[in-house]
Amino acid sequence: MGQYPDINIRPAVSADIEDMLVLLKELFAIEEDFTFNEPLQRQGLALLLAxxxxxxxxxxxxxxxxxxxxxxxxxxxxxxxxRVGIVEDVVAAPAWRGRGIGSGLLEAVEEWAGKHGLRRLQLQADSGNHQALNFYKKQNWTKTRLVCWQKRLKHSNSS
Ligand SMILES: CC(C)(COP(=O)(O)OP(=O)(O)OC[C@H]1O[C@@H](n2cnc3c(N)ncnc32)[C@H](O)[C@@H]1OP(=O)(O)O)[C@@H](O)C(=O)NCCC(=O)NCCS
Known part of the structure; x- marks a missing residue:
């Protein structure tokens, strides 16, 4: 990892959670389906890291x-x-966009997927987020005919 000068890509650790929350806040502000809720995102990140x-x-x-x-x-x-992989939470800090961070992260998850024998990667993006859609196209991702549906469950404690 760390193919780009000055940018090191590494596995996240618990000490990164505060910084990741800042990034998720940026991301959720863009994606209409999501509302930033710090305790929930903190809990989600902790579960992921565990x-x-x-x-x-x-x-x-x-x-x-x-x-x-x-x-x-x-x-x-x-x-x-x-096994296949679901990629989420792809975000670069606004001041650092266009410097290879997004593509570096995708390359790194692809490498992880290869090592773990995954057969496909998939992700969802806001249909109005043209910047991200163009970015994924450039990274050789292809759009499918599937659309995402969801059902909130009664016992869910999130809004
Ligand atoms: C989408 C995002 C992660 C891309 O990260 P990034 O670090 O800016 O992208 P990179 O610098 O790695 O760009 C990689 C390539 O994609 C291209 N690219 C990046 N943004 C682009 C855009 N808006 N339109 C077209 N191409 C784009 C770059 O030009 C670059 O191509 P090159 O290698 O030929 O120069 C970043 O813009 C971001 O955080 N956006 C807000 C959050 C978001 O929408 N995340 C996606 C959620 S699904």
Whole structure:
């Protein structure tokens, strides 16, 4: 990892949670389906960091400042007959965009996926987030015909 000068991509640790919360706040402000809720995102990050066998959380760091992150979690796909990865939380700090952080993070999760025998990576992006859609296209991701549906569960404690 760390292919780009001055930018080091490494697995996240608990001490990165505060910086990652700042990044998630940026991200959730862009994605209409999400509302930033610090306690929930803090809890989610802690759960992700605790379950490393089936997940990976990466941060991009420059001069000891975390300026980007992304996460990957695995599920079993009957279509693929094996594990696939769901990529989420892809974000670079506004002042650091366009310097290879986003593409570096995607390369790094792809590398993790390869080492763990994943057969496909997938992600969801806000249909109005043209910047991100163009970015993924440039990184050779392809759009599918699937759309995302959800159902909030009664026992959910989130709004
Ligand atoms: C999308 C995002 C993660 C990209 O990260 P980044 O560090 O700015 O992207 P990079 O510098 O690695 O760019 C990689 C390539 O994509 C291109 N690219 C980046 N943004 C682009 C855009 N808006 N339109 C077209 N191409 C774009 C770059 O030009 C670069 O191409 P190059 O290698 O030929 O120069 C970043 O812009 C971001 O954090 N956006 C806000 C959060 C967000 O929308 N996240 C996605 C949620 S699904």
């Amino acid at each position: 379950g490393r066998q089936n997940s990976c959380v990466l941060v991009a760091e420059t001069k000891r400042q975390v300026v980007g992150m992304c996460s990957l979690q695995t599920i079993i796909s009957t279509a693929e007959g094996g």
